[in-house]
Amino acid sequence: MIKKGNTVKILAGDDKGKTATVLTVLAKEGKVLVEGINMKKVHKKGTKEGQKGQLVEVSHPIHISNVSLVK
DSSP states (O other): OOOTTOEEEEOSSTTTTOEEEEEEEETTTTEEEETTSSEEEEEEOOSSTTOOOEEEEEEOOEEGGGEEEOO
């Protein structure tokens, strides 16, 4: 069973073979949020008048079947 704080190895995707720490487990969706894995660029709008928008990299969840617990 994979829990928050465990170290996991990525089995599939662009980050295959990397190891990282679990930040959150989304049990209902069957996904996990892993630190620094599956990073996507998100456009952020400027919050105040005259402030510019930004490109921010955010970690997205991956399916729990694509990770393996490392002991």
